[in-house]
Amino acid sequence: MEVSPIFNLDMKNSNHFTVSEIEGMEKRFRTNLINSITGFKSLNLCATISEKGQTNLAIMNSVVHIGSDPALIGMIIRPETVPRHTLKNLLDTGQYTLNHVNKKIYKRAHQTSARHPEHISEFLTTKLHEQYTDKLRAPYVLESNIKFGLELKEKIDIKANGTVMIIGAIVELFVPNDIMEADGFIRIDKAGTVAGSGLEAYYRTHLLARLPYAKAYKKS
Amino acid sequence: MEVSPIFNLDMKNSNHFTVSEIEGMEKRFRTNLINSITGFKSLNLCATISEKGQTNLAIMNSVVHIGSDPALIGMIIRPETVPRHTLKNLLDTGQYTLNHVNKKIYKRAHQTSARHPEHISEFLTTKLHEQYTDKLRAPYVLESNIKFGLELKEKIDIKANGTVMIIGAIVELFVPNDIMEADGFIRIDKAGTVAGSGLEAYYRTHLLARLPYAKAYKKS
Numbered sequence: 001m002e003v004s005p006i007f008n009l010d011m012k013n014s015n016h017f018t019v020s021e022i023e024g025m026e027k028r029f030r031t032n033l034i035n036s037i038t039g040f041k042s043l044n045l046c047a048t049i050s051e052k053g054q055t056n057l058a059i060m061n062s063v064v065h066i067g068s069d070p071a072l073i074g075m076i077i078r079p080e081t082v083p084r085h086t087l088k089n090l091l092d093t094g095q096y097t098l099n100h101v102n103k104k105i106y107k108r109a110h111q112t113s114a115r116h117p118e119h120i121s122e123f124l125t126t127k128l129h130e131q132y133t134d135k136l137r138a139p140y141v142l143e144s145n146i147k148f149g150l151e152l153k154e155k156i157d158i159k160a161n162g163t164v165m166i167i168g169a170i171v172e173l174f175v176p177n178d179i180m181e182a183d184g185f186i187r188i189d190k191a192g193t194v195a196g197s198g199l200e201a202y203y204r205t206h207l208l209a210r211l212p213y214a215k216a217y218k219k220s
Numbered sequence: 221m222e223v224s225p226i227f228n229l230d231m232k233n234s235n236h237f238t239v240s241e242i243e244g245m246e247k248r249f250r251t252n253l254i255n256s257i258t259g260f261k262s263l264n265l266c267a268t269i270s271e272k273g274q275t276n277l278a279i280m281n282s283v284v285h286i287g288s289d290p291a292l293i294g295m296i297i298r299p300e301t302v303p304r305h306t307l308k309n310l311l312d313t314g315q316y317t318l319n320h321v322n323k324k325i326y327k328r329a330h331q332t333s334a335r336h337p338e339h340i341s342e343f344l345t346t347k348l349h350e351q352y353t354d355k356l357r358a359p360y361v362l363e364s365n366i367k368f369g370l371e372l373k374e375k376i377d378i379k380a381n382g383t384v385m386i387i388g389a390i391v392e393l394f395v396p397n398d399i400m401e402a403d404g405f406i407r408i409d410k411a412g413t414v415a416g417s418g419l420e421a422y423y424r425t426h427l428l429a430r431l432p433y434a435k436a437y438k439k440s
Binding site: 013014016017018019022027028029032039041044062063065066067068070072074076098101106107111146154156159160163165172173175176178186188189195198201203204205206207208210211213 | 233234235236237238239242243245247248249250251252253254255256257258259260261262263264281282283284285286287288289290291292293294296298318320321323326327330331332333334355366368373374376378379380381383385387389390391392393394395396397398400401403404405406408409413414415416417418420421422423424425426427428429430431432433434435
């Protein structure tokens, strides 16, 4: 067994926090720090409709890929925070859409995280517009370029803190013609899609590289 | 109940794919498309050590925030793909570290997705270096600027496709002094952290804005 050189962690240019120090932090400070430690986040607007026909829109920063065949998408929801109407509608109707947040709408998308009364749709308060297809009752966001509709497959309760993970199956998806590459990869940056960090930072992006499929190095 | 104007989805500039069309796609095409539909991804190197002391390093693009108090982080692992040694070590030892992928190391980080024999550490093949603290047996990545160590809290089996979600509690974390703001938010872009898309695209980022906490609009 070969061993690589080992370094002890040099902490002179870094802040080091242990779990007890993190637990002792002021609440807002800890929330900002821990929310920015995971790296960049996807930003999607999750749109739902209640059984009575009331639409709802909420920004989500925890949408993750679960599988391609079948096409499954995961999303973390904290039941006690703003997306609680989203969660209720999604569980009641079994349907929702995810719509990329882009450069033109990120300020309006952010505004969906404010607490609104249940009878006022965030589509109205943010001046984003509803769009419908014949596949789903849930609305799409007109101003979003990349969007997909989902059916609820699984609701997972995370015991560690009462958070919920929603697994959905893609029913249909929309991608602008001019950003699809021949091998299926889509240039989401060209559609203006933004990345998030923390709870309130928005980033534009520039492609560094698309690397080839990684193969093991040959022994020289 | 007020209603907002409604638009039907204009598909003339968009590709529209239904679930049956997605199922009928060539495998690689579907993988690329569905992996780029969720938006930008966090990119972290997950480092583990086996019970026998063999280290392992794997790039992860599905690390998500679960909670701040306690500080909990989620990560999706597909047991049949390359991170299987990572999953085994993590379950055997209950420990792992996550290390941000940055501009200087993204090509080496990508290379960890190649299939190596179990007895060869990706630290060696990629020339990334191990670092240790007195809190964990699992190594950190020297070349990564933002990194945190975790203890396994929960393993969740996602029934829909056999994927696993790992929930970990942060034991300690390291953040460079000069990128921490007074309220706990960290400028991960200033540390060179990159964002991902699909399975092999790497992006640098530029801050558009950090928006204030969203409050409901007042009725005018």
